[in-house]
Amino acid sequence: MFQYNYIGIPYVIGGRDFSGCDCYGLVRLILLHEYNLELPLYSKEFDFYNLKERADIITGHKDLIPAREVFDPQDGDIVLLYYRNYPIHMGLWVNKRIYHTTQKLHSVCDKENGRSLQKYHYREYYRVLHSNYTKESI
Secondary structure (H helix, E strand, C coil): CHHHHCCCCEECCCCEECCEECHHHHHHHHHHHHHCCCCCCCCCCCCCCCHHHHHHHHHHHHHHCCEEEECCCCCCEEEEEEECCEEEEEEEEECCEEEEECCCCCEEECCCCCHHHCCCCEEEEEEECCCCCCHHHC
């Protein structure tokens, strides 16, 4: 199963490759290498502990990604997670699990109902429709 190639990748704020990534970087990395879908290379500096600023960045990603909201997640769908009414985290749905990474975990994990996701109270699922980017534009 390909998803095990990503378990253990270190958490790095703004990271976008196998040497380290944040939650958006992980989603981007898996979609690129496993689904041939390239998302924008986005790496804005931000205050990690400011929930509003994190939410604004993730909401901005939603505007950049050609995707539609779905209610029946399938492999490769983006999972947007909310905390205190802010969309502050994302992961990828694979085999009925959410693959994600957080600073607290230090690396990629595959917990669906584990402690690492307990604080998030709302989820949205998005299916990427196509890729407007090419690998050469990275």
